[in-house]
Amino acid sequence: MTIRKKSSTQKVGVLPEKVKHQFEFLQEELNIYFRNKSLLYQAFTHSSYVNEHRRKLFTDNERLEFLGDAVLELSVSKYLFERYPHMSEGELTKLRASIVCEPSLVIFANELNFGKYVLLGKGEELTGGRERPALLADVFESFIGALYLDQALDSVVEFLERIVFPKVEVGAFSHVMxxxxxxxxxxxxxxxxxxxxxxxxxxxxxxxxxxxxxxxxxxxxxxxxxxxxxxxxxxxxxxxxxxxxxxxxxxxx
CATH class of the missing domain: 3.30.160.20 (Double Stranded RNA Binding Domain)
Structure with a gap:
């Protein structure tokens, strides 16, 4: 007797074609193309959007944010460790903290226009959620997490070399250096x-x-x-x- 296993494939919400087209444009702007586009979509999906589309089984970006936070800290730590060999542990920690803190992440997200692509619920949209600093910082970390899962750490580092590390080089964080x-x-x-x-x-x-x-x-x-x-x-x-x-x-x- 042959026992057939149930499929583990989970049905996920289908985004409107207009929204998908916007994400295609974002990938062109970043010159980063996701193999698994559902990871990209998830990175920009706020919990308020999920709550308004319960039947479509969308997944919010909170878990990706958790992962992205760790990947970002590791990548920045490695960069600083190699770039500033004469810095003490305390100095490196202070500098890293200034790079990965919420205000800095908001700057990075705004420069990339990430707020434009966030999928929000109507209530969150009406209360200005798209410009909320905490939300933008979370989206930046979620994107890092999604990129790591889709293309591994090297791609994350290449992205940071374009977006984050040059700011360190020109003294954007000189107040702690x-x-x-x-x-x-x-x-x-x-x-x-x-x-x-x-x-x-x-x-x-x-x-x-x-x-x-x-x-x-x-x-x-x-x-x-x-x-x-x-x-x-x-x-x-x-x-x-x-x-x-x-x-x-x-x-x-």
């Missing part, structure tokens, strides 16, 4: 001499000025930085100096 102290520590460890910073140029009108700073070690220029304030320019100069010193040491090894 003290490159001057790190550079000073590097120099002291090597007994290389005395650091000196100087502003070499100021550009633009008073209300929108850009400062150019350089850092010198025993009168030898190590790096140049630019910023909207003298402090920011000096931090950028210190960061570039650290990059230069690390590259020189790598060549010597």
């Amino acid at each position: 003290d490159f001057k102290s790190q550079l000073q520590e590097m120099v002291q460890q090597s007994n290389n001499g005395v650091l000196h910073y100087e502003i070499v140029d100021e550009k633009g009108p008073a209300h929108n000025r850009t400062f150019v700073s350089r850092v010198l070690l025993n009168d030898q220029e190590l790096g140049i930085g630019r910023g909207k304030s003298k402090k920011e320019a000096e931090q950028q100069a210190a960061q570039n100096a650290m990059i230069s010193l690390n590259q020189s040491r790598a060549k010597e090894e």
